[in-house]
Amino acid sequence: MASPSQEGSGGVRSTLDVDIQALNDAKDTCGLAPAQSAFDSSSALLTTIRDDMADERDYVDLGRSCADVCRALDRGLKRRRPGELCPPVLEAIEQLTTTVAAIQKNAVKKGKRNMASRLIHKKSEKEAISGWKQDLLRILQIFDTELLMDIHAILSVPQRHTPAGQEYTDKQRQLAQARSVVPNSGSPRFYDALFHSVPVGELPPPAPRACFGRGELVDKVVGIAENLEPIALIGAGGIGKTSIALTVLHDDRIKERFGGNRRFIRCDRFPASAPHFLARLSEVIGAGVRNPDDMAPLRPLLSSKEMIIVLDNAESILDPQGTNHREIYALVDELCQFETVCVCITSRITTVPRYCKRPKVPTLSMEAARDIFYGIYGDGGRSVIIDSLLQRLDFHALSVTLLATTASDNVWDHDRLAEEWDVHRAQVLRTDHGESLAATIELSLASPTFYKLGPNARELLGVVAFFPKGIDEKIVDWLFPTIPETKNILDKFCVLSLAYRCNGFTTMLAPVRDHLRPRDPISSRLLCLTKDHYFARLSVGLDPDEPGFEEARWIKSEDVNVEHLLDVLTSIYADAHPDVWDACVHFMRHLYWQKPRQTVLRSKIESLPDSHPSKARCLFRVSRLFEAVGNRAEQKRLLAHTLALERERGDDFRVAQTLEYLSRANRHLGFLREGIQQAEEGLEIFKWLGNAMGQASCLNALAWLLFEDGQLDAAEDATLRQIDLLPEKGQEVWVCNSHRILGQIYHSKGDEAKVVHHFTTALRIASAFNWHDELFSIHEAMARRFRDEGKFDDANAHIEQAKSHTAENAYLLGCGMEMQASIWYWQCRLEDARSEVLGALEIHERLGGARRVESCRTLLRAIEEAMGSQTSGKADPDEPLGKRG
Numbered sequence: 001m002a003s004p005s006q007e008g009s010g011g012v013r014s015t016l017d018v019d020i021q022a023l024n025d026a027k028d029t030c031g032l033a034p035a036q037s038a039f040d041s042s043s044a045l046l047t048t049i050r051d052d053m054a055d056e057r058d059y060v061d062l063g064r065s066c067a068d069v070c071r072a073l074d075r076g077l078k079r080r081r082p083g084e085l086c087p088p089v090l091e092a093i094e095q096l097t098t099t100v101a102a103i104q105k106n107a108v109k110k111g112k113r114n115m116a117s118r119l120i121h122k123k124s125e126k127e128a129i130s131g132w133k134q135d136l137l138r139i140l141q142i143f144d145t146e147l148l149m150d151i152h153a154i155l156s157v158p159q160r161h162t163p164a165g166q167e168y169t170d171k172q173r174q175l176a177q178a179r180s181v182v183p184n185s186g187s188p189r190f191y192d193a194l195f196h197s198v199p200v201g202e203l204p205p206p207a208p209r210a211c212f213g214r215g216e217l218v219d220k221v222v223g224i225a226e227n228l229e230p231i232a233l234i235g236a237g238g239i240g241k242t243s244i245a246l247t248v249l250h251d252d253r254i255k256e257r258f259g260g261n262r263r264f265i266r267c268d269r270f271p272a273s274a275p276h277f278l279a280r281l282s283e284v285i286g287a288g289v290r291n292p293d294d295m296a297p298l299r300p301l302l303s304s305k306e307m308i309i310v311l312d313n314a315e316s317i318l319d320p321q322g323t324n325h326r327e328i329y330a331l332v333d334e335l336c337q338f339e340t341v342c343v344c345i346t347s348r349i350t351t352v353p354r355y356c357k358r359p360k361v362p363t364l365s366m367e368a369a370r371d372i373f374y375g376i377y378g379d380g381g382r383s384v385i386i387d388s389l390l391q392r393l394d395f396h397a398l399s400v401t402l403l404a405t406t407a408s409d410n411v412w413d414h415d416r417l418a419e420e421w422d423v424h425r426a427q428v429l430r431t432d433h434g435e436s437l438a439a440t441i442e443l444s445l446a447s448p449t450f451y452k453l454g455p456n457a458r459e460l461l462g463v464v465a466f467f468p469k470g471i472d473e474k475i476v477d478w479l480f481p482t483i484p485e486t487k488n489i490l491d492k493f494c495v496l497s498l499a500y501r502c503n504g505f506t507t508m509l510a511p512v513r514d515h516l517r518p519r520d521p522i523s524s525r526l527l528c529l530t531k532d533h534y535f536a537r538l539s540v541g542l543d544p545d546e547p548g549f550e551e552a553r554w555i556k557s558e559d560v561n562v563e564h565l566l567d568v569l570t571s572i573y574a575d576a577h578p579d580v581w582d583a584c585v586h587f588m589r590h591l592y593w594q595k596p597r598q599t600v601l602r603s604k605i606e607s608l609p610d611s612h613p614s615k616a617r618c619l620f621r622v623s624r625l626f627e628a629v630g631n632r633a634e635q636k637r638l639l640a641h642t643l644a645l646e647r648e649r650g651d652d653f654r655v656a657q658t659l660e661y662l663s664r665a666n667r668h669l670g671f672l673r674e675g676i677q678q679a680e681e682g683l684e685i686f687k688w689l690g691n692a693m694g695q696a697s698c699l700n701a702l703a704w705l706l707f708e709d710g711q712l713d714a715a716e717d718a719t720l721r722q723i724d725l726l727p728e729k730g731q732e733v734w735v736c737n738s739h740r741i742l743g744q745i746y747h748s749k750g751d752e753a754k755v756v757h758h759f760t761t762a763l764r765i766a767s768a769f770n771w772h773d774e775l776f777s778i779h780e781a782m783a784r785r786f787r788d789e790g791k792f793d794d795a796n797a798h799i800e801q802a803k804s805h806t807a808e809n810a811y812l813l814g815c816g817m818e819m820q821a822s823i824w825y826w827q828c829r830l831e832d833a834r835s836e837v838l839g840a841l842e843i844h845e846r847l848g849g850a851r852r853v854e855s856c857r858t859l860l861r862a863i864e865e866a867m868g869s870q871t872s873g874k875a876d877p878d879e880p881l882g883k884r885g
Contacts, residue, residue, distance in 0.1 A: 094256075201286025273327075552593070743757075821859060
């Protein structure tokens with residue numbers, strides 16, 4: 001063909017017009033959609049060259065070459081029906097479309113550049129043109145030769161690693177098969193040359209059979225890949241990064257976009273050096289360059305076609321402390337910058353090229369974890385036992401797989417599996433096939449970055465693993481004063497995906513914790529030091545009237561950690577160990593005041609022998625936690641046991657204190673006479689001891705009992721005696737409580753002026769100290785008062801105020817919802833009332849407060865009966881239920 005300079009631009013345009021018409025004709029007659037796309041793309045390219053680049057020799061040559069390839073394809077299609085084409089030939093057709101699209105994209109860019117920009121891009125453009133020419137030549141040989149139309153499937157099978165000499169034998173066999181298919185199509189030299197001229201590279205491994213629960217993430221990654229942007233899937237070992245990457249590689253949209261140019265490189269299968277990385281990259285993409293010194297000889301191929309390349313387990317080459325990190329990082333960074341290449345990195349390490357999109361790789365959902373487990377174990381009936389185990393594994397994909405495999409291999413039923421897990425934990429996550437979570441974790445511990453952290457790193461990692469919530473980042477300097485740069489070390493744990501950050505804590509997945517936590521906590525010097533710090537922090541006194549009370553709120557975020565520490569230590573020190581058991585008492589005091597809930601320590605405390613010196617004090621504290629959640633029956637049972645132990649020990653103060661709290665429990669259970677007797681007995685003991693505050697506490701308990709028993713004058717007298725015993729300052733919480741009960745006493749007596757005075761005083765004191773429990777009780781009492789008077793707007797306003805102080809106390813929230821439901825019941829807002837009381841019932845059933853549960857059920861029955869009456873027309877829906885009695 002004559003060059004453009006010889007033909008002139010007019011002649012070039014005429015020639016291109018002929019080619020364009022031929023391509024359009026071929027498109028109309030071929031009947032094969034992929035080929036129609038190839039013809040259409042080529043026609044568009046030639047049109048661009050004809051209109052804008054007729055004086056650009058290289059692009060005219062490329063356009064004419066595209067036309068030649070398409071003519072060869074057209075001839076081949078006319079000799080065969082589309083259904084007879086094998087998949088590799090169809091991939092070659094798709095490759096033609098991809099190559100033409102890349103040329104077109106570059107041609108459009110070139111047309112928009114100014115002269116200076118063209119000079120800058122001239123070198124890289126020449127390399128790209130060279131690569132496109134090679135691609136077009138290979139595709140032309142495929143379509144223009146009947147031989148390759150039949151044997152391309154043989155030649156496109158990737159070469160496997162075989163024993164020395166075996167590869168040549170396989171190649172001879174392939175060539176013999178090729179010659180037998182079309183014996184007269186050429187000489188042996190032609191076949192040998194052709195064999196080496198079509199380096200197809202390596203196809204990726206097959207996709208996993210299932211990638212449960214990852215559909216949304218896979219779609220997101222596919223979308224990023226379609227935009228040819230680099231991607232990094234970063235996360236802990238075994239979380240499912242490789243499975244996600246392979247699922248993406250075999251996604252229909254990715255196959256359609258990249259065809260056979262989908263590559264997968266296991267970075268942990270070769271030494272971490274630039275030469276090894278380049279050699280493997282060249283081999284996988286089919287560049288045909290042996291041992292390249294740099295990226296230069298690979299650039300033409302990489303820039304000439306769209307390609308997706310997965311770099312799996314890239315932490316093995318991208319570790320920032322690795323010997324050759326900078327060289328390899330630079331190569332991967334350059335690879336990510338090719339406009340025709342999508343690089344997908346899977347890595348445990350966060351050090352990846354800055355251009356990479358980083359979609360979060362979460363753990364599995366419960367349903368996805370179930371699908372994986374039962375898919376391996378067999379779905380003979382789903383079980384809450386398995387759900388519990390999956391939750392304890394943090395839905396970690398590899399751990400779920402290993403658990404199911406171990407259970408299946410050993411033919412364990414659900415109960416046996418749970419038993420083995422409770423006893424052996426990490427050992428259960430090891431299969432007979434040599435797979436284990438331990439091996440995955442140890443890879444991270446062997447990394448250069450972890451090794452460089454020094455001798456304290458492994459022990460610090462063990463402490464992070466020991467605590468269920470990890471370590472609060474705000475207190476690391478206080479918690480580990482002997483370790484320099486603790487925050488930096490924790491940062492590196494996160495960089496290596498051994499840990500992650502959650503709500504201000506550095507923590508880790510449960511299976512990783514089980515492997516890394518100290519097997520003998522007492523032997524860990526650092527953990528023992530941590531224990532001492534926590535015990536000192538717990539021993540601070542808790543008095544709502546003191547400023548330090550606010551500082552104790554730290555327990556709200558660290559209660560689970562402290563509870564776990566004490567649970568482990570009480571197992572080790574089941575016998576008398578004052579330090580540990582005193583810490584248990586202090587911990588339960590912190591829970592009572594700051595985060596009311598039950599504790600796992602309860603069963604250990606109750607199982608202690610009665611002779612244990614700490615049992616009575618611990619039982620008393622457990623009873624206070626039952627009080628805080630409204631379970632008065634359990635509170636009374638435990639206090640009765642405590643009282644017997646304290647009487648036996650002869651500790652008068654604790655006997656009187658226990659009697660006071662027993663009287664309060666009996667008041668809530670409705671045993672008012674019994675409660676009055678206990679409060680009076682406790683009062684007498686405190687008088688004998690000369691303990692004024694003890695007397696005040698018993699008088700307060702007695703006043704409430706007398707009030708609920710209808711003895712209003714006696715209740716008023718007890719309250720006023722209590723106030724006389726209180727100091728002017730330092731016991732404001734008791735003063736506030738006294739004003740609250742006086743407000744209720746005078747409300748029952750009908751003295752509204754005194755009601756307003758005492759409730760207002762109580763509110764002022766509680767607001768000054770921001771005592772949520774007292775504020776709730778005051779507003780709840782005022783809501784009851786206005787409800788009883790039929791002032792529902794005022795009642796609703798106060799109960800809303802009351803509920804605003806229950807964010808940290810589920811029991812009070814349930815009480816507030818019950819009161820709200822009762823107000824709405826009186827207002828005939830029955831649907832709202834029913835919904836609210838059901839919420840309150842759920843809370844109290846969860847907390848185990850039998851009396852409150854029964855109260856909610858009684859109210860619910862009344863509401864539903866009223867709803868039934870309205871439906872039947874037996875009641876006036878506009879008349880408040882309170883007025884109907």
